[in-house]
Amino acid sequence: MLERFRIIAAFFLAMTMVFNLQSQDQEPKPERKPGHYNNNRFKQLYEEFSTPNQYRSASGAPGPAYYQQQADYKMSITLNDALSQIYGEETITYTNNSPDHLEYLWVQLDQNKRARDSKSPLIEASGAFPAKMASSFVSEYMGEGFDGGFKIDWVRDEKGKSLPHTVNRTMMRVEMPQALKPGEKFVFSIKWWYNIPDHTIDRARSGYEVFEDGNKGYVIAQFYPRMAVYSDVEGWQNSQFWGRDEFALPFGDFEVSITVPSDHVLDATGVLVNRKEVFSKEMMRRYELAKKSYDKPILIVTQDEAERASKGFATSSKTWKFDAKMVRDFGFATSRRYIWDMMAVRIGDRDVMAVSVYPPEGNPLWEDWSTRVVASTLKSYSRMTFDYPYHKAISVHAKNQGMEYPMICWNYGRPEKDGSYNERTKYGMFGVIIHEVGHNFFPMIINSDERQWTWMDEGINTFVQYVAEQDFGAAYPEAIAPNETYPSRRGPAKAIVNYMAGDQDQLAPIMTKGLNTFNFGANGYSKPATGLNILRKTIMGEDLFDYAFRTYAQRWMFKHPTPEDFFRSMEDASAIDLDWFWRSWFYTTDYTDIGVADVKKYYVTHKMNSAMREMMQARGMSESDLPPLVYLVEEGSEDFEEYMRTQTLNDVVTLQEFIMDRMTPEERAGLKMPKYIYEVTFEKPGGIPMPIIAEFTYADGSKERITYPAQIWRLNDASVGKIVASEKEIVKIVVDPNEETADIDTSNNAWPAQETVGEFQTFKSLIKG
């Protein structure tokens, strides 16, 4: 039987070759095309990826020689509320775990972005303006500008001897007496101060806000000279801080004491080690209650107490002491006008405190929701990555802010003065808290280099934010009513279409330094988040994706991953080659556009069709020379005859004979009887080779979905044909029916071409009623 098949196959091969030769003879000889490199969209990323080595394995895991530096800080900080100045003395113990000798250390002076000689404003293009606030005009063109840079009093070694140092804008090079050898530590101290900016005026990441009663709320971060990262990939990451691309910071242990007016409350990164000194007895009592409250927050400082404190202005001070282990940064918030609440949330086998700090201006929204959102977020992120390892997570309310630090973050979402708020304020607040608390995982613990790769923290975090938002909506339906699911802005594939369909001159690949991208939000946040969502929902499936994603998170917990470590881990733990996806979604500005170009309907018959007849004549053969064959006849073609419509496979004599001769009754009973054969041609005007998700609707109304993996495009990037054999007549084919691939043009997605009722017509009919 096999032998017989071979003969037939050889015959067809010969026929095809003859046919091809003939057609070539008839046409003029085409001009020979030049050769080319491998431009296949499924080519592996060997050229884009760095070569795996002892530090970073090909699997995406840290290699056997992986190292990271450590910077431990002891700091004594004083806040002058009246002058809005902050003073600090810090001792840094820097451990060189690298195999390299370091001749000097680089320290980051981020506040110099606000120095009078800052170059940040100089790189922004500017044009004439129709109108401008007088105050802005004065500060920009008439005054010297706010003096917000670091004042470095001294830099000294352990023995108090002055160390040579050079400030290059937001970076300071500290020179050591001799090179720091592998395994050695270097201890040095810096004394500094600076003027704290009003963050509501110049939109700083850190600063104070003045409330109507004159009190200030301080949210203080990147406030001390911080060690830069030295690593196997960048050497020193001393790319300047221009204001947009965030931070790269080594891990370390912090001991920090902060002195503020005695009527202030304060919370910060780390464990409050002198709680009994700074808490009243009543606050201690409430704190003990909060540690056992898993369903609702307990107020540590009430609104009434905060408002009473707001009427005073203490001249005495109080010192709050914090210890933090394995953090990459330190931030704190303080004011006499803060309300403070907490609740416990069970994460794995431990209790974590979900905490909120907010002025009365945030109520009633903040007392109702902030701490609950924090708790829900910790649960979702822990499920997606690893159990949250710190003991608390704080959400601080600061006007217009949305900024993250280890264990603490600043968030917007302010009601009107009368306490009312609209949906936008509410969802803005939910979204920003989820996002900023989520940053505890990316990049505070999975410590990627934000200065270089915005997407590694913002994009990945925005992806998990989407998952956490959906979880929060499910856990608190009353918070999102009348919506049934949380209305996430970023995550669903459809939401990125407008961006990806945009003008190519205004797009940059995700793998671009944030400073150099055009539409930072879409590029660094939405597009990577959407890409991961597409991987999870459509390409890999939740099980394979989630396992690989957790693998990446756990491999790089408390370490410094690079983009390749992420890409490689996702493939390594799932056995799915995703190079084509990384290439198109992360390394290019390509977009998805897949459609149905053509559908042809065929009937199976034993009657020879004209194509075959022509070939036979050309070769001088007759039908008797042929083995039994079945033929396809296209509906409407010259060979088509009406009776074929009603014919079944049982009527195809050659086929029937073959089956009767070769198969047992049992085998015959198991055969499918496709009546219709369709040749569907899919087209791909877009660059991204997404899977083809095809939904077939049959004449009886039933539907079936077939997903052809993306690799169907590997040999033909523009269009591909597929035979679909069906027992029922197909009346409709839709590609990507649930709009899950970010297809930028859905007008070619249906056969027969469908009159899509667009958003515009829907609205129009709505208003006409």
Add this chain to the structure above:
Amino acid sequence: MFHRIIIYFLTASLTVSALIYFSLPLSNISDEHKFYVSTSNIEFNPNSGNLEIIQRVFIDDLEAVLSARYGSKIKLAAVNEPQKNAEFIRRYILSQWRILSDDQELALNYLGDEYDIDQIKIFIEVPVKEAPKVLFIENKTLFDLTSDQQNVIHAKVGDQRRSLLLFSENPNGVLNFK
């Protein structure tokens, strides 16, 4: 009353304009903070012979600009939204668009708008009868608020797609269709 209006005006304009003119724009955008972009999709509908425009604008930007222009504190998408807001929006948006085809200024028919979380979607219909060959498009929405504003125009006539990126120094452009 007057006092409060001024305070609000200052705050609203400060947050926005300070961002742009005073210092580096968009410095604390570590969250999913907004960006100064509006997107308009313009599509020719051969059945109706109209250009159909859907413009998406961030509500808080629109609020700030309406408050500045019409001299009162305007809060959009509030629970009991006053009727006059709709008129302010219509008036403002229509004054920012100009569309010409074959040197003929086209009449814009403002159908309405709807809120979508933090954005407002504006629906405008422009009768043109047949598929336009050349479109001159000007859209200055929010340029009076911040020079950082970018208005992205995506136009589609038949299978042809054209885009424009408009900003304050370049508030208009010409699209050619075959």
